[in-house]
Amino acid sequence: MTALYDAYNRKTFPDKLLAFDEQEPLFVTESHSVITDNLNSARVWKGLEQKLHANTLNMLTCVWLSELPGSDELIFRYARKTFDSKHSIEMNFADADVLQMKKIAQKVNHERHRLIELVRFQKAADDVFFAPVSPDHNCLALTINHFKDRFRDQKWIIYDTKRNYGYYYDLKNVTEMTLDSTNLFPEGKLDEKLMAEDEKLFQDLWRGYFKAMTIKERINPKLHRQHLPQRYWKYLTEKQ
Amino acid sequence: MKAEILEKLQVLAESAKYDVSCASSGTTRKSTPGGIGSTSGWGICHSFTEDGRCVSLLKIMLTNYCIYDCAYCINRRSNDLKRATFSVSELVELTIEFYRRNYIEGLFLSSGVVNNPDYTMERMVRVVKDLRTIHRFNGYIHMKSIPGASQQLVHEAGLYSDRLSVNIEIANEQNLKMLAPEKDHDSVYKPMLYIQQGVLQNAEDRQKFRSAPRFAPAGQSTQMIIGATNESDKQILNTSVALYNRPSMKRVYYSGYIPVNAYDNRLPALKQAPLVRENRLYQADWLLRFYEFNVDEIVDDRYPDLDLEIDPKLAWALRHPEQFPIDINKADYNMILRIPGIGVKSAKLIVASRRFTRLTSYDLKKMGIVMKKAQYFITCNELTSSTVSDTSPEYIRKLLTGKKTPKGKDNQHQLTLLFD
Ligand code: SF4
Numbered sequence: 156m157t158a159l160y161d162a163y164n165r166k167t168f169p170d171k172l173l174a175f176d177e178q179e180p181l182f183v184t185e186s187h188s189v190i191t192d193n194l195n196s197a198r199v200w201k202g203l204e205q206k207l208h209a210n211t212l213n214m215l216t217c218v219w220l221s222e223l224p225g226s227d228e229l230i231f232r233y234a235r236k237t238f239d240s241k242h243s244i245e246m247n248f249a250d251a252d253v254l255q256m257k258k259i260a261q262k263v264n265h266e267r268h269r270l271i272e273l274v275r276f277q278k279a280a281d282d283v284f285f286a287p288v289s290p291d292h293n294c295l296a297l298t299i300n301h302f303k304d305r306f307r308d309q310k311w312i313i314y315d316t317k318r319n320y321g322y323y324y325d326l327k328n329v330t331e332m333t334l335d336s337t338n339l340f341p342e343g344k345l346d347e348k349l350m351a352e353d354e355k356l357f358q359d360l361w362r363g364y365f366k367a368m369t370i371k372e373r374i375n376p377k378l379h380r381q382h383l384p385q386r387y388w389k390y391l392t393e394k395q
Numbered sequence: 396m397k398a399e400i401l402e403k404l405q406v407l408a409e410s411a412k413y414d415v416s417c418a419s420s421g422t423t424r425k426s427t428p429g430g431i432g433s434t435s436g437w438g439i440c441h442s443f444t445e446d447g448r449c450v451s452l453l454k455i456m457l458t459n460y461c462i463y464d465c466a467y468c469i470n471r472r473s474n475d476l477k478r479a480t481f482s483v484s485e486l487v488e489l490t491i492e493f494y495r496r497n498y499i500e501g502l503f504l505s506s507g508v509v510n511n512p513d514y515t516m517e518r519m520v521r522v523v524k525d526l527r528t529i530h531r532f533n534g535y536i537h538m539k540s541i542p543g544a545s546q547q548l549v550h551e552a553g554l555y556s557d558r559l560s561v562n563i564e565i566a567n568e569q570n571l572k573m574l575a576p577e578k579d580h581d582s583v584y585k586p587m588l589y590i591q592q593g594v595l596q597n598a599e600d601r602q603k604f605r606s607a608p609r610f611a612p613a614g615q616s617t618q619m620i621i622g623a624t625n626e627s628d629k630q631i632l633n634t635s636v637a638l639y640n641r642p643s644m645k646r647v648y649y650s651g652y653i654p655v656n657a658y659d660n661r662l663p664a665l666k667q668a669p670l671v672r673e674n675r676l677y678q679a680d681w682l683l684r685f686y687e688f689n690v691d692e693i694v695d696d697r698y699p700d701l702d703l704e705i706d707p708k709l710a711w712a713l714r715h716p717e718q719f720p721i722d723i724n725k726a727d728y729n730m731i732l733r734i735p736g737i738g739v740k741s742a743k744l745i746v747a748s749r750r751f752t753r754l755t756s757y758d759l760k761k762m763g764i765v766m767k768k769a770q771y772f773i774t775c776n777e778l779t780s781s782t783v784s785d786t787s788p789e790y791i792r793k794l795l796t797g798k799k800t801p802k803g804k805d806n807q808h809q810l811t812l813l814f815d
């Protein structure tokens with residue numbers, strides 16, 4: 156956002172945005188370092204808020220969290236088009252950037268839903284329900300309101316093992332946290348010594364139920380994997 | 396909770412799994428302080444079985460003992476089968492513990508008939524009542540009402556459930572009586588009517604008093620078994636339309652008959668469940684509900700059964716070449732919906748974007764619209780390849796059903812419920 160502010164101030168628009176640790180490509184004619192400035196980025200965001208629907212703003216956030224290469228530049232171009240155009244560009248899906256924004260946002264949103272569906276809590280001996288996740292996009296934050304509302308009377312931790320941070324809910328508030336060591340749950344399974352007494356039983360019950368539900372006459376592995384992509388299996392109780 | 400529960404759970408899940416409905420949508424329920432859970436409004440699938448069906452609710456029977464002898468059911472009394480019964484508290488605890496681990500959205504409770512319909516129904520009501528009142532459970536509850544249950548118990552069930560269902564099972568009453576001598580349409584339609592009355596009455600009450608307790612806020616659903624008897628798709632779909640015309644009826648499910656009781660010679664000898672037909676019926680059902688199709692446009696006296704080779708929308712288009720090609724840039728939304736290969740989402744995208752630019756087939760592709768079928772039925776800015784009106788429906792049909800993919804693979808593809 157600060158980059159955008161600077162660009163408007165400098166009246167020059169970049170071809171490429173780089174993170175500070177990225178290599179500059181050859182043939183750089185000019186480069187400008189952007190120091191994140193909360194005030195200026197808040198200004199840009201405000202400007203966007205005036206021109207865009209709340210839904211579109213959420214979309215921008217999703218694209219940012221996608222962590223896909225080029226998504227920062229995409230947001231940059233999108234914001235620029237928004238500021239430069241008299242009319243709203245939000246519905247113009249014939250514009251490649253508008254369409255791409257929508258596509259990426261959909262992807263992230265899709266994964267957010269997947270997380271909401273596929274998080275599996277394991278109950279620890281201290282009554283905290285623990286769930287490891289490793290989403291492709293950095294979208295854990297987008298699910299927290301859902302879990303906070305749904306599981307408001309149990310303590311829980313949902314932990315992104317890929318990015319090494321998570322959220323802890325203590326029956327009142329949710330706080331972001333980082334664990335010193337992930338040894339407590341090798342491969343996503345809580346160490347048996349740490350499990351609540353009947354946790355193993357309920358896991359067995361769930362696996363037993365899952366197996367019994369399958370209608371053998373209709374088995375369809377392709378459809379199964381299409382709905383439940385293999386990359387999510389490692390933390391699914393029923394697939395262990 | 397003890398380990399014997401595992402065996403009970405497996406027996407009673409095995410017995411419940413043939414009911415195809417698993418939806419957990421249609422209502423929202425906010426979480427409450429001190430309560431457990433919430434209901435989100437959009438259906439959440441927590442897992443998928445190896446046959447590809449969504450696992451959203453703990454789908455379970457209270458007992459699989461049954462005094463009835465329905466020919467299409469594995470739980471019929473004449474089957475020699477492991478039987479089990481949950482106590483009310485066992486089932487309540489199981490539901491809550493599964494819910495807390497995010498395995499499920501809630502409970503789908505059905506039961507075999509013990510003693511008599513009301514006796515059975517009363518125990519089922521106790522489960523859902525305990526969940527809601529003692530444990531303040533806010534997850535989703537679907538309860539399958541027992542045919543022949545009294546109005547009072549159906550009413551009580553509606554106070555604690557989000558959705559109720561009564562399965563009609565067989566569209567033709569004569570056939571139903573043949574396979575399920577203890578049942579008739581009256582025993583199905585009566586509870587359906589009680590539910591409908593409850594829902595309508597409740598809507599009125601809640602207009603007067605916002606705080607009036609809700610009654611089955613997600614309405615009711617039902618299920619028909621396909622291929623166990625000789626009804627045509629025309630009969631089946633017309634039954635569906637009549638059902639959808641009833642207020643509160645939200646979904647009709649179609650369940651391809653699985654030959655669980657092959658020894659019973661009132662039933663057809665099938666090697667496999669009629670899965671393609673089942674899928675075509677769902678597609679037709681979608682056309683009725685979301686694509687503004689009339690049932691006579693899908694099946695009529697000339698074509699009483701759905702085409703198994705192609706989807707019902709394509710079949711309609713090929714029977715009506717005079718309606719095509721459709722101009723993507725000008726046609727009304729409801730005509731764009733009728734283009735084979737274009738779904739509701741794509742149709743909306745097209746209508747939204749064409750206000751900015753004239754769309755070309757390149758734009759459509761970029762939007763993610765699959766042109767495989769659509770290309771023969773549209774015109775856009777540029778000259779297109781031959782459309783159905785330049786060639787012939789037979790030719791297009793051949794092109795689209797051509798055996799480019801190996802047969803087995805193609806077959807599997809048809810089993811997915813998604814289509815455009
Ligand atoms: S009443 Fe229900 S459980 Fe009993 S045999 Fe008939 S379908 Fe099966």
